[in-house]
Amino acid sequence: MTPAPRATSHELEAWARRVLGSERPWLEPIAGDAGTRLYFRVHGWGDEALVVMYDPHQPEALARYLDVRQRLATAGARVPAIRAGDPATGRLMISDLGTTHYLDVLDAATAPSLYGAALETLLRLQRDAATAGLPPYDEALLRRELGIFREWYLGVHLQRRLGPAEEACWDAQCDLLVANALAQPVAFTHRDYHSRNLMTGGEGGPGVLDFQDAVTGPVTYDLASLLLDCYVAWPRPRVREWALAYRDRLAAAGVMAPTDDDVFLRWFILMATQRHLKAMGIFARLHHRDGKSGYLGDIPRTAAYVKAAAREYPELAPLVPWLGDDPAAAPGP
Numbered sequence: 001m002t003p004a005p006r007a008t009s010h011e012l013e014a015w016a017r018r019v020l021g022s023e024r025p026w027l028e029p030i031a032g033d034a035g036t037r038l039y040f041r042v043h044g045w046g047d048e049a050l051v052v053m054y055d056p057h058q059p060e061a062l063a064r065y066l067d068v069r070q071r072l073a074t075a076g077a078r079v080p081a082i083r084a085g086d087p088a089t090g091r092l093m094i095s096d097l098g099t100t101h102y103l104d105v106l107d108a109a110t111a112p113s114l115y116g117a118a119l120e121t122l123l124r125l126q127r128d129a130a131t132a133g134l135p136p137y138d139e140a141l142l143r144r145e146l147g148i149f150r151e152w153y154l155g156v157h158l159q160r161r162l163g164p165a166e167e168a169c170w171d172a173q174c175d176l177l178v179a180n181a182l183a184q185p186v187a188f189t190h191r192d193y194h195s196r197n198l199m200t201g202g203e204g205g206p207g208v209l210d211f212q213d214a215v216t217g218p219v220t221y222d223l224a225s226l227l228l229d230c231y232v233a234w235p236r237p238r239v240r241e242w243a244l245a246y247r248d249r250l251a252a253a254g255v256m257a258p259t260d261d262d263v264f265l266r267w268f269i270l271m272a273t274q275r276h277l278k279a280m281g282i283f284a285r286l287h288h289r290d291g292k293s294g295y296l297g298d299i300p301r302t303a304a305y306v307k308a309a310a311r312e313y314p315e316l317a318p319l320v321p322w323l324g325d326d327p328a329a330a331p332g333p
Contacts, residue, residue: 006056009040012091016042016052019084019093027052037061041096049096050083062087065212067133071188072211075128077121078204079211097207103195103231111234114206115226118198119246121205122222126187127253137189137217142178142274148281157284158324169318176315177277180270181218185256189217193225195232219256220264224272230279230302243268266313273309273316276302280323299324 013027027040036057042050072079080094154160199207251258283295303323310316
């Protein structure tokens with residue numbers, strides 16, 4: 001689909017007023033995400049909390065958003081309601097799920113209840129969300145994502161060039177991580193199920209955002225996104241406890257067959273490693289290409305996850321020298 005002509009904030013405000021049938025509402029820009037989408041909170045409009053979401057660059061993404069939103073709503077997740085939409089011009093008006101992300105309130109005291117609710121919603125999605133027609137998280141996509149680390153973190157951020165032996169080693173690491181992902185049972189996969197995309201407040205579990213890139217993928221992917229989050233880290237024993245308890249719930253729900261602890265944890269940690277490498281590449285790309293430098297501070301924590309994985313699974317040790325030496329690196333989670 002051809003990108004829509006870019007609208008000014010004044011034009012978006014005029015559109016919102018037409019949709020709502022009033023000259024009173026006005027738009028306030030709010031923080032967006034790592035993608036191309038822009039968000040505006042609607043003010044001056046009674047008690048109905050609304051947000052305008054706008055993406056002129058990828059209007060087809062809004063069609064995907066509407067499709068996946070319906071799948072999640074049907075499965076019982078708390079997602080934004082649609083007040084109005086014009087996907088051809090990249091515009092949607094949706095209900096506002098609030099201003100408090102999980103990350104804003106997560107601590108040792110709140111984690112049990114917040115993660116309990118998030119895992120309950122995740123189970124509902126993996127068990128009940130329709131997956132027909134969703135793209136697969138296949139080998140090609142997994143390798144493209146690993147290539148983001150190779151290109152943007154190693155090549156651009158660290159300016160690291162790999163020699164022939166290192167190239168062969170990198171290829172072997174990619175083979176290992178891809179094989180681990182493809183060996184797992186598949187289920188609905190949000191792809192960004194973490195503390196910056198889950199909202200507190202309201203009934204029915206966390207508000208779920210940023211779901212338009214959903215696929216059918218490895219059963220541990222969203223679990224790794226949540227429990228081995230690039231934006232917050234927990235002690236490894238606690239993470240293992242949460243992960244294995246959720247594994248038992250997946251088996252009881254019929255999402256996957258019963259699986260040994262060692263097998264499931266290896267799936268989980270190596271899946272997280274693939275995701276963490278991709279995230280480091282994306283954080284570097286956001287800084288160098290898009291001028292969004294706020295994510296650089298999350299690189300040390302994300303690299304620390306990979307280092308911790310390599311301590312548990314020595315076959316990942318070749319990755320460690322490619323993570324960079326950052327004196328401000330977070331301690332291993």
